[in-house]
Amino acid sequence: MFYQLSKITLICLLLAACQQQNSLPKEGEPVLFTEHIAPIVHANCSKCHNAAGAAPFQLITYEDLASKSKLLAYVTEKRIMPPWPADPEYTHFANETYLSDAQINLIARWVEGGCLPGDTANLVRPEILEKQWQTAEPDLIVRMPKPIQVKGNNTDLFLVVKIPFELPRDTFIRAIEFVPGNKRLVHHMNAHIIQFEPGKKKLLDTSIFWVNQDQTKSQTIHRELGLLNDDGSYAPMTPSVCNYLPGAQFSFYPNEIGSYKIGKKNAFYLNDMHFGPSPVNELDSSYFKIYFTDKAPTRPVSEFQIGTLGLAPVVPKLEVKPNEVKIFHITFPVVQDISILTLVPHMHLIGKKFWAYAIKPSGDTIRLIRINNWDFRWQYFYQPKTLIKIPRGSVIYVEGVYDNTASNPNNPFNPPRTIAERNGSMKTTDEMFQLIVTYVPYKKGDETISIK
Numbered sequence: 001m002f003y004q005l006s007k008i009t010l011i012c013l014l015l016a017a018c019q020q021q022n023s024l025p026k027e028g029e030p031v032l033f034t035e036h037i038a039p040i041v042h043a044n045c046s047k048c049h050n051a052a053g054a055a056p057f058q059l060i061t062y063e064d065l066a067s068k069s070k071l072l073a074y075v076t077e078k079r080i081m082p083p084w085p086a087d088p089e090y091t092h093f094a095n096e097t098y099l100s101d102a103q104i105n106l107i108a109r110w111v112e113g114g115c116l117p118g119d120t121a122n123l124v125r126p127e128i129l130e131k132q133w134q135t136a137e138p139d140l141i142v143r144m145p146k147p148i149q150v151k152g153n154n155t156d157l158f159l160v161v162k163i164p165f166e167l168p169r170d171t172f173i174r175a176i177e178f179v180p181g182n183k184r185l186v187h188h189m190n191a192h193i194i195q196f197e198p199g200k201k202k203l204l205d206t207s208i209f210w211v212n213q214d215q216t217k218s219q220t221i222h223r224e225l226g227l228l229n230d231d232g233s234y235a236p237m238t239p240s241v242c243n244y245l246p247g248a249q250f251s252f253y254p255n256e257i258g259s260y261k262i263g264k265k266n267a268f269y270l271n272d273m274h275f276g277p278s279p280v281n282e283l284d285s286s287y288f289k290i291y292f293t294d295k296a297p298t299r300p301v302s303e304f305q306i307g308t309l310g311l312a313p314v315v316p317k318l319e320v321k322p323n324e325v326k327i328f329h330i331t332f333p334v335v336q337d338i339s340i341l342t343l344v345p346h347m348h349l350i351g352k353k354f355w356a357y358a359i360k361p362s363g364d365t366i367r368l369i370r371i372n373n374w375d376f377r378w379q380y381f382y383q384p385k386t387l388i389k390i391p392r393g394s395v396i397y398v399e400g401v402y403d404n405t406a407s408n409p410n411n412p413f414n415p416p417r418t419i420a421e422r423n424g425s426m427k428t429t430d431e432m433f434q435l436i437v438t439y440v441p442y443k444k445g446d447e448t449i450s451i452k
């Protein structure tokens, strides 16, 4: 007993000594939760795997990890977790999370070695860790007036939702965060704000949930939801005020970029809220946290979309025959100096690769993003570490590879059928190829503004 204790103490001392230079234990030395695994997990897993996060269970304490150790080794070895589809050898992002080969190897060794805890008394308490994954207190919370019902019929549910809200006066909005209620079911959500100018709308009626099961865009949706002004004209809309996807982390734009003013009478317009299938009836009470600012907006964010339904077409026409692997391109000339804030690649199920870059008038390349193994489930709003300047006269090139063979495990049809872009249908079994870019007009010094 004494011998064992002193041996462990000795190892701890040795470990503590080599910690200073190198956080990896040497070959043959034990891997400990406290020294080696906790830092990896707390930096790369817990921001989603905590009580308020997007993941279905918590991964913070020794018990959390030890009880799932086999699964932990598996999902990291196969690079299923943490989900990060962008190729870190191509470009880096402010919100990136991925493990190095050495970290993956360490996790495997920890599990093989019997999940040794180390001295867990020294760990930071979970309550304190939790704080770092929570966002600030909002100035206003806007809730759905009643929960959304998701029927237990094992099918996806697509809704268009209107949620009216009023403010006492004109207000500057800094950011809006979406908090999913039923984290297991809410898949994605895009929200815009419709503003009714003074005198243009007498009655702000109640919320509406409109089922859009075949995912086609209705031309009359604004009328059907009561989103038009009383005289039948369109009310101004601030687009994409808030977006959510599993794993998306909320953040503020830096330096007052992105704030905007809204008036007293408004409505959230969720043109696309998607719930995954459920075998039992469930309810969802998602809500919005709104953050105000005193400062008048100086640099409103703009957005452009290229490819399907966008400013530049997909070439050739997006259609993939059964058992075909096919490459498509989008080419888009940039007509003013811009600074890119986020990049959102979008494809559906048989998308395989996504690659975007810009060529400057000088001929130099600006790398944007490369995804070597597209995964429909993990679609991020990629935020570059610093704003990316694209000078006027540059051309953005996007290349997409689609695999409609039977050997593609994500193929929704067996045997494969022709899959195409159909009139902007957003049905997952049709295809899309898009790059959505949010940006501000370039200002000197933007290259040094970092996004946190």
Ligand code: HEC
Pocket (backbone or CB within 6 Å): 041, 044, 045, 046, 047, 048, 049, 054, 055, 056, 059, 068, 071, 072, 075, 076, 081, 082, 083, 097, 099, 246, 247, 248, 377
């Ligand atoms: C961006 C958010 C996010 C991060 C970061 C993340 N996870 Fe997950 N994880 C999820 C979600 C959401 C699920 C639910 C399953 C799904 O949707 O695929 C999940 C599922 C899992 C599962 C269950 C898989 C299964 O097949 O049952 C394991 C194990 C797991 N994560 C481990 C980890 C580990 C270990 C890390 C860090 C190395 C990590 N996760 C990082 C969001 C995340």
